[in-house]
Amino acid sequence: MNDTPLFAGFDDLLAQALAGALGPDPAGLYAVGAFWVRQSTQFPGTTQKYRNYYLVLRVDAAFGACCLEPGQLDSAAAEALSGSDLASLLRDERLAVRVAALDAYLAVIRPHREAASAQALWLPLGTPLERARVRDAAIASLLRIAPGQKVGLIGVVNPLVEAIADQGGLCLPCDFAMQRTANGIAVVREMEPVLDQADLVIATGMTLSNGSFDRILARARQRRIPLLIYAQTGSAIVPRFLGQGVAAVSAEPFPFSQFSADPTPVWLYRTP
Incomplete structure (x- = not known):
């Protein structure tokens, strides 16, 4: 069972954090580091290039991260954020800053390694594609897809499309930045x-x-209907909705798997 109160959505959870209802006053925690990352990935033999932009905040022993839409946040913006208290960042007018700040706050007060419902999946030493396939197969397995089930995929990653097909699911892909998946499915x-x-x-x-x-x-x-969130953005945020509309979570805190070839953890959550 989920031992947290019901949250209407992101803004409600953020308001509870600001009110001190989830843990210590965020005004007493500080972003000692802030950085903006621009990164791209293209697997061999494919034409799809993934372009990713991230805002990352370092708070105590944790990181908070938000993947950005192109142009959503200027690359120099992070320079001004270090040294700020989290209460100020949670009130920032920019959504990406609020998301990264809330992710950092929740990662500090309840790390994945201390969550009773989290299971660590260690991605193996390997190439980006090998590690992505292990991760995405685990994501698809969290919901036990039945043959013929229609699986909405909002935010397309091709290895995850493959993992859904391997379980017999019918993928319904949706993404702003892609027209077709690697296996030819039209993306809306x-x-x-x-x-x-x-x-x-x-x-x-x-x-x-x-x-x-x-x-x-x-x-x-x-x-x-079951909802699974695979999260680099908000990896500490989304588990707060487990059992409250979210059935399962693959939480991948920073540093993300694409930034390392060594074994790194992904934290898997599933409702009973």
């Missing part, structure tokens, strides 16, 4: 038809940074 830009048709939904934590997370959560609650 609008998520509402996907949310209406899917038997279950897998979405990226980046839905926090583009503001669509609350809508996806509300629709999953309304339709009573």
Whole structure:
């Protein structure tokens, strides 16, 4: 059972953090480091290039991260954030800053390694593609996809498309930055038809940074369909909704798997 109160969505969770209802006053915690990362990935033999931009905050022994939409936050913006207390950052007018700050706050007060419901999956030493395939197979297995089930995929990663197909699921991909998956499935830009048709939904934590997370959560609650979030963005945020519309979480805190070839953990959560 989830031992946390019911949160309506991201803004409600953030308000509870600011009010001190989740733990210590965020005004007493500081972002001692802040950085902006620009990174791209293209697997051999493919034409799809993934372009990623991140804001990362270092707070005590934890990191908070937010993957950005292109142009969402200037690369120099992070320079001004270090030294700020988290209460100030949680009130920042920029959504990406609020997401990274809340992620850092929750990662400090309840690390994945101390969460009773979290299971560590250690990605093996290997190439980016080998590690991505292990991670995405584990993500797909969290929901036990039945053959023929329609799986909405909001935020497309090709190894995850493959993992869904390997379980016999019918992938319904949705993404702003892709027209077709590597195996030729048409990708739609609008998520509402996907949310209406899917038997279950897998979405990226980046839905926090583009503001669509609350809508996806509300629709999953309304339709009573399983929702899995695979999160680099907000890896400490999304587990707070476990059992509250979110059925499972793959939480990958910074440093992310693509930044290392050595074994690194992904934390898997599943409702009973």
